[in-house]
Structures are given as C-alpha cells and as structure tokens.
Amino acid sequence: MKYEKLRGVKDVLPRESFLWEYVVKKAIEILKRYNFSLIIIPTIEEENLFIRSIGDATDIVLKEIYNFLDKKGRKIALRPEGTASVVRAFIESSGEFKDFFYLGQMFRYDKPQKGRDREFYQIGVESFGVDSEYKDIEIIKLAKDILDNIGIKSYEIQINNIGTKEDQKNYSKKIKDYLSNKKEKLCPDCIKKLERAPLRILDCKNESCTELVKNIEPICSFITKDLKERYEKMKNILTDLNIKFTENKNLVRGLDYYTGLVFEFVTQKLGPQQNTILAGGRYNDLVEELGGKKTPATGFAMGIERICEVLKTENFSLESESPDIFIIYDKNYIKEAFLLLCSLRDAKVKTVMSFEENSFKSQMRQANKLSSKFALIIGEEEIKMQKYSLKNMKDGTQIQIDKKEIINKIKER
C-alpha cells in the first residue's frame, strides 16, 4: 500500500460513522432544548493561548501540544481542547453570546493507545456570565440529559469542589508541607509534582501515594465558607432532582483553569484507562486571565469515540436505514429505470438502483442485502404492458401498477 494514515489518526468508516451521526444528533437535540447555540471555532490558534489557559505545568502543554511554525515563523498549535478558543471568541465578540456548544476534532501528540488518538472528537459546552449553584446544576443536568438521550446507561457522576485559586494555593502548600518529609514513599512522578502541581498527587493511582494522601484533609472541606455552603446546597438540589452522584474527594482535573465545582462522568465499560466519557467544571478566572472582563464561566466536554465505544458494549442497534425501493431493470431499459429513480427521489422516496447492468438475480440479491422494503421491476414484459411490477420483499407478494400511477401508489404505502 502506497499511502497509509498517519500515526494516531483514523478513518471512521460507514460501519461506525452511523453511530457518530446518531450521537451528534441526539446531543444537539438536548443542547437546543437548553437554548445553547453552536459556535464554530478554528482548529489552530496561537500556541500561547493554550499555554496561558491550560497551564504551563500541565502534561497537555508540557508534552502533548501539537505545534508548528507557520510561514512567518509564528508559533501555532492545533487545539488540544475547545475551552480556550471559546473563551477567546467570547472575549473577542464582547460577550454578545453566552451559552455555546461546539463539536470537532482536538489534537494531542500522545503515544496512541486504545481510546487515545492524536486526533479525536469532542462535543463541548461553555456557559459564561453566571456564578451560581443553579448554573452548576443546569450544566450537570444538561450533561446527564445528553447521555440519557443518547441511551448511555452505565455511568457514575463524580463531583468535587477544588475551591478558588487562592484556596488551591493554600491547599497546595498544605500538601507540600505534609509530604515534604515523606518523599521516599512517593512515586517518582509525584516527587516531581510536589513542586510543580501538588494537587495532582491526589489522583495518582500508585498505591503508596494513595495511602499517604488519605490522611490529608480533603480539599472540599478546606475551601472558603461561602463556597462550602454553596456546594452543600448544590448537592441537596441534585438529590431533589433525583440525580445520583458520588463525591470523589481526590478528583482534580488536568487543566489549570478550574475553580470550584469539577465533575466527571465515569463508565465501568471501557476499562480504567479510558473510563472518563465526559468531564468539566467551573473556571471563573479564565476569561480575565485571557484578557477579558472578569466573567464567571463553566462547561464540559465529552469524547465522541468513547461514547461510541460504550454504545457498542451496550448492544446498541439503530432502527434500520433500509431503502424503500430498489429498482431492478433489464439493461435495455436502464434509462427508463434511471429517470424513475430520479423522480422517486424527487418525491422523497428513498430509492436505490445498481448502475452495473447485471442480472435480475444479482439485483435481487442486492435488494435483499440492503433489506429494501420493495423491489420495483422494469423488464421486457413490464414495458410491453406499460406497467411496473412491485414486489414486497418481506412477504414475497408482487403486484403490477400502471406506469403513470407508480409514484402516487408508492407514496400511499
């Protein structure tokens, strides 16, 4: 084979792309109901936008940015996530619109693995301007409604509150103080994190790190009183709404811009390495950090590939998209067949025919394979009688219909 796809990217062929269409369609149904509007953002941005927003100590920025120099030597990056661009667009458009959703591919230069490509698809949501527990709940319910509408059954909602930037700074210091004389029990990665990003030691999977961390007071009880009260209120309302959730006191996110509420929707269906199918949280400081007016904001993103994988494990099947009519013709009458094909399609009937001029038998086999509802036959006899034969593929019955009435008759069925 002369050309092969690049490492970490993929073609989504029709045997799978119908799932994508379905997921996107179902998500948009709900997003419209919540009055969120589509924003189309560029795939490329100045690299600095991502460094500033995601954080220069995060793995995404440190090792996964897909960057290059353009023809004028500017540092450009393919977007590794959508929030930074939406915030930039929000600022540039002077806050005219507030509730957005986006969909498209993201790029991270990782070593490819199951559930982790260099190019992958996300649907994301961002909402600006409101800082209240009701907005937080709306966003969680929106996420839940989308997954439910898609038909995902097995997931758990995990929440945590990581406080303001100030809280995080104080808490990080607390972690550092507590762990600095216990370094020998930490894994090598966490020793590095101790200086750079102490919060992230909390979600290390290494056993001895987890043990150590258990003894630290959780961040959600460390945060300021106002935030704590609001967090409790929010949990109560979630319970009133019958939305089940679990608190994961070690849940911190891998992007620096989060403040306050964070959440992940986790599935057991895909194995521990790709079990987060949707994640997000509040980021009240980011708009200001990127040069806008101080504006509270919150949002989430979901991974389409992972959603599709979960659907596959849940024996999901779509209502068939089979054609209504398959036209079978004698090759002398291909033109007549083709004209009829066009008229039927104009009349909004899903119609198919083969252009290969092969045998009746072969055409019937194709009609069967596509599970077409009817076969419409144009042969020698039909032409003589000025009628077409219409065969019901389910029960095998066949009737003849006058040429001139064919479209009306078919539409009646």
Place this chain on the structure above:
RNA sequence: GUGGGCGUAGCUCAGAGGUUAGAGCAUCAGGUUGUGGCCCUGGGGGCCGCGGGUUCAACUCCCGUCGCCCACCCCA
C-alpha cells in the same frame, strides 16, 4: 516519554528454512436463459507491513523501521 506483545486475503485467524501460502466469513458469478434470503458449484483477491542482513534458498531466522495492541503516564 518508558516497558512488553503482535504484524499472513476486505475481516477473524491457521501454517512453515525448500515447487503454485491456506480455512471460515465477506465479495462476485453460475446452478433458475425474469426474481432475494437457505443450499450447491466456481471465480477474483496476498510484494506474508517495509528495509536490510544470514543462507545455495527467507513469508519463516537476525537487526532496524513503521504500524497496531497492552501496561505506566496523561486525558475526553
């Protein structure tokens, strides 16, 4: 980025230092000169991932490379 496994037909996989490399499924055609599913018969399709080395001889052994998978890490 680190460690391990694997690359043979469209798919799932068998095989083996020595003539034309196999099976099932898929595909196409025929059995029925104008009619599907089941059945039967046949056809097409492989630089045995790529490059190099060892050998009289490599798809098989060795090295490299690329790709996939798994674990760590990270994330959606």
